[in-house]
Amino acid sequence: MFAKINKAPKIKRPHVLLFQRKMLSIPYVLFLLLFVIGPILIIVLYAFTDQNMNLSFDALVNFFTTPSKLNVLWVSLFVALQTTLICLLIGYPLAYFLADKRINKNIVLITLFIAPMWINFVLRTWATRDLLSWMGIDGGSYPYLATLIGMVQNYLPFVILPLYTTFLKLDRSQIEAAADLGANPRQVFVKSILPQSVPGIVSATLMTFMPTMSSYVISDVFSEGKITLFGNFINLEFNNKLWNDGSLMALIMLILIGISMFLTRNTSKENAKGANL
């Protein structure tokens, strides 16, 4: 009893304080519940019900038995894969040069590579489309090529930034040591630079692959509606107010994103372990 009374003044004040500060998170948590978790639960509900709110697998069956819908999935994966590869091919050496102090000492340059993201996205898309059609690569005659160029143009900054941050942390003494010990430039790249830059490559891929799959403005504008990606399809369901089918598509996209996050989480962990060894 006495011990408790003696302790009381010590505990009481911080306890009240903690309680007060914790309370500040209530609006934030409510917002997350209502407008982040809520909508996800709603699309799960809509994906497995029909228009009268009865349990139904129509949307699911519909998706996997309609060849045109499955086709959208494959086309999206293919376009996303190509965009990511081209962005990496252009962005990888670029980020390397930008981070190498012997080549570039100008810190304005990296900001200039990110700055296009501050220009309105639709305006940028329109500008690139205008340039392409002026050059003769319009969506009418070359829908695929135009879409690919548009995608690369848009997602390149997202590849450059994570790669640049990785290259800044590059262990240059290891590279020099490899060269001094007789490794040729190719061996230096494969055995030292490439393994060190894996985390950058992984996050660059994450920043391009899924956004490309789910984008719809770029493919819509550049291909003039000729190429339908996953994002275009969800937009189509929105326009036609097909909430059940659309919810299933959105859910599939969400699951794909979840899987990619899960897989890359493991890769980066393994990579971190490898670096420790």
Place this chain on the structure above:
Amino acid sequence: MKKSFPLRKVIGQSYIWIVLLLMYLPILLLVFYSFSNTTLIGGRYVFSFNLYSDLFQNKAIMVAIGNTLLIAIISAAVATLLGTLGAIGVFYSKSKFKKIINFATQIPIVNAEIVIAFSLTVMFVFLGTYIFKDDIFGFWTLIIGHVSLSLPFVYISVRPKLQQMDPSLYEAAIDLGATPRQALTKITVPEIAPGVFSGFLLSITLSLDDFIITSFTRGAGLLNGDSEIETLSTFIQAAIKKKNIPPEMRALTTFIFIAVIVAVIAVTIYRSRHSNVKKIRKGRD
């Protein structure tokens, strides 16, 4: 090794500048053609400022700009307030709760914008059909959409500032007789201010740039009155669809381009000052 060094520098530098030029080429072309009144890019170049005077007389564009700015400021203010309070509150909560909220915060960050937009829309449709018995799409649904996009970014820019903060400062203020509210506004808020500010700026740019969420969650309202809210993004998208982009949009591009260049300069100055301060501090240590 050393002999090939200048060549490497030349190759590296030229590669950087070529890619940079290619990235800016579309915008530069629009800026170049904003000083000519030809309707089509590639047409005969006649120097004129006509597009600039046309721009300010185009009521639809002016309304769209007004809406875009209003939405950006309102949604960023709401997101900054909620996100900052949320980050403070969660930071002082139990670690299990913290983990759950941090995970939930990651969802909108990794989620595709179209999934966020579609799921919010379905929820608004659901609420409209079963609870409000009315079409609820309007200004507030749009603001909710924009806030849900930028809120997690405010949260993650404030969180590291809280982690860097010296916890004894707050305790000291309390011990010296400050009320928790005073300690919060006089100690915590100034300490995390840089994070709050960058969260606010990020929210503004996310909102200005947004198209998908706007086009899904908007309804009638704002400067459009009884018709559907048009922002710059939805206005340009509709114009592209109709294949009828008013040439004075090129003049607007010039202004946006100048704003971006100013931002680049500001960031550069801020960064160099920041690193100078660090150097001075290091020197003192």
